[in-house]
Amino acid sequence: MLTLYYSPGSCALATHIALIDAGAPYTAVRVNFAEGEQRTPAYLAVNPKGRVPALKTEHGILTETPTLLAYIAQRFPAAQLAPIGDPFAFAQVQEFNNYLGSTAHVAHAHLRRGTRWVDADNTAALEAMTKYVPTSVTQIFELIDSKMLKGPWVLGDTYSICDPYLYTLSTWLEGDGVDLARIPRVRAHRERMAARTNVQQAQAEQSATAAA
Amino acid sequence: MLTLYYSPGSCALATHIALIDAGAPYTAVRVNFAEGEQRTPAYLAVNPKGRVPALKTEHGILTETPTLLAYIAQRFPAAQLAPIGDPFAFAQVQEFNNYLGSTAHVAHAHLRRGTRWVDADNTAALEAMTKYVPTSVTQIFELIDSKMLKGPWVLGDTYSICDPYLYTLSTWLEGDGVDLARIPRVRAHRERMAARTNVQQAQAEQSATAAA
Known part of the structure; x- marks a missing residue:
């Protein structure tokens, strides 16, 4: 049994979807960010970074979305969620997910998590970061739209662990001030995913526990 | 034959070291950032992101440091640079490298690459980012020092693709304004690596081409 620690609306949704895609046995546990649960000793014992997602396995706890997605693909190979036996093809999956984690998600985080990178008292700098998010996230998603997303799925005809991750970040685009008309292929991918x-x-499970 | 595109002083050093560790046949090609070569059509054809590292293989080009390190480990298994056959142990490697890529490197990038996240004209916001780097990078490396780096190598007794990546980011610490006395285990790891x-x-090859 795996335990996924998540917060609704966070990037943990990608791992949640992948667990269902894999047919994995799991429990989802909500971490209440509104009440600061991610900074409690109990949760810091799960993940010293105070972030989600975290995935408890019988061997220990793992974090970082690209890591969890690859772990699920390797742990449940029958689901064929990544070309795990082919170093180059697997690297292409990792390349896409690493770009989402270290560039796309980071640009988005400047909307409301600017205190990671400037003093919390500096409201002018925090506002400058927030204001630039539509520009930075649009540039990143235009690159994804034009160069990375092969279609209909990220890798082409084969669905993979890249798809729930792209979908998750795509659900933030309106909040990031991105004009979806500029990234029609990403928008179509989001609709394709939302129909699955x-x-x-995964979304219903997160909504149910959030309301509880 | 593999071709590594790098810029001296960049995170491409990690991949360069791993190629040597793997005994891989490779050529290293310098991208001249001082002359803006990373934004030329020729280089954008290699990597549309305009960044380094990029690794040209016989199957195509790959980017993103955690991706390249895992690819090298999988492509050259005899070098035993990662526990590639064990999903959980491999995920621990990926978790460490993903943290470096999406959190540690990103915090460092706010020193001089702030225009990724605020308007280039906003010098006050850019200065605020630069000024906060000692705080953010110290916090991150204190977590690495206390919770992640097992010693003597990142994973414990076994050297892996985590080590050249941590080493590469560690070489930036003085420039980031971090007091190394606060992270003695990272400092010892850096000395251990520098003696290899x-x-x-790798450093001599990068210096030689930089001077050419």
């Missing part, structure tokens, strides 16, 4: 039963199930 | 012949070879 597994995606709807 | 393969590390010295």
